Amino acid sequence: MCSVCGCGDSKVQDQAQLFTYELAPGPESRLIRLERDILAKNNAHAARNRDHFDARGILALNLMSSPGSGKTSLLVETIRRLNDRCACSVIEGDQQTSADAERICATGAPAIQINTGKGCHLDGAMVERALDGLAPADRSIVFIENVGNLVCPAAFDLGEAHKVVIFSVTEGEDKPLKYPDMFAAANLVLLSKTDLLPHLDFEVDRAIANARKVNPMVDLLKVSARSGEGMDQWLAWLEAARDSVLARRSKAAAE
Amino acid sequence: MHELSICRNILDIVLEQAATDGFSRVERIGLEVGPFAGIEIEALRFGFDVVTKGSLAEGARLDIHETAGTARCADCGASTVLLRRFDPCPQCGSHNLRVTGGEDLRVKELEVT
Secondary structure, X not given: OOXXXXXXXXXXXXXXXXXXXXXXXXXXXXXXXXXXXXXXXXXXXXXXXXXXXXXXXXXXXXXXXXXXXXHHHHHHHHHHHHOOOOXXXXXXXXXXXXXHHHHHHOOOOOEEEEEOOOOOOOOHHHHXXXXXXXXXXXXXXXXXXXXXXXXXXXXXXXXXXXXXXXXXXXXXXXXXXXXXXXXXXXXXXEEEOHHHHHHOOOOHHHHHHHHHHHOOOOEEEEOOOOOOOOHHHHHHHHHHHHHHHHHHHXXXXXX | OOHHHHHHHHHHHHHHHHHHHOOOOEEEEEXXXXXXXXXXXXXXXXXXXHHHOOOOOOOOEEEEEEOOOEEEEOOOOOEEEOOOOOOOOOOOOOXXXXXXXXXOEEEEXXXXX
């Protein structure tokens, strides 16, 4: 088995093994030993964001999916239903356009658009800058809608309390196996667009089993923004997550 | 293609180190990359050449040590090497595994002049 990409071509692995350490430095050179985490800078920004959220009792969620999974439609419906229960705001990440932020703003919730240009993911620093502009209310929910991409966003902590992966039933049951790093990082998987199930051959049980193969602990809910299926459970999940943020804040204040 | 951002981070680490250690050229960079770090090695090599062009790390050799993925089975307690996240426990066949290693993404050493 190839350890580079998991394919059956062992020749690739042989190539990879050619690049092993050559520990002896040349006569002119010297060796500096380091133990530097390459993502440390991003993680420092993420930690500052997490402190910002925790100090204000804000629940922050990092929403990730492939393009076209219905993230924005689900968010619009979620915000509409949360309306009188809890203030919320949105950080929208896309390579181009402010179309998604405009859709969110139409609900009355504040939204800020980050255009990543050629970038394929949001990072901690981008969210830190966006928070300056957005200034979310204390005890509110901040939804961070990441760039539609099931690969890169998995590696970048933004300071969120939970990672939520939206997996639409139009995508195929094997998505969790094809993009295991993303599903392994998730705290919650929302199986979306379930109103379309009668028109598809999608096997829900197989999709759920695949998600659990890469992440046995993950929470999973079936939702449809259109029919409303599962929206009550999703809102209950949000409320429970928000309660634990607030409980943590009270505990920290008491100490 | 977030390997490009990863390469920028590697270059930042090298430049910070150059400021404190006073070297002017990097011959080799030793990295440790786990199978679950979400890194495509070939994309990393390509990105590294692009990002380091014109810097003191231009032309430096990238030595990538690929670490093993490891997991512990929550059902039978076995510790195992894990090639892919969705592989079952080789002892009992369960998928109830907790990944214990393989997310490494570190600069281990620099060979400099």
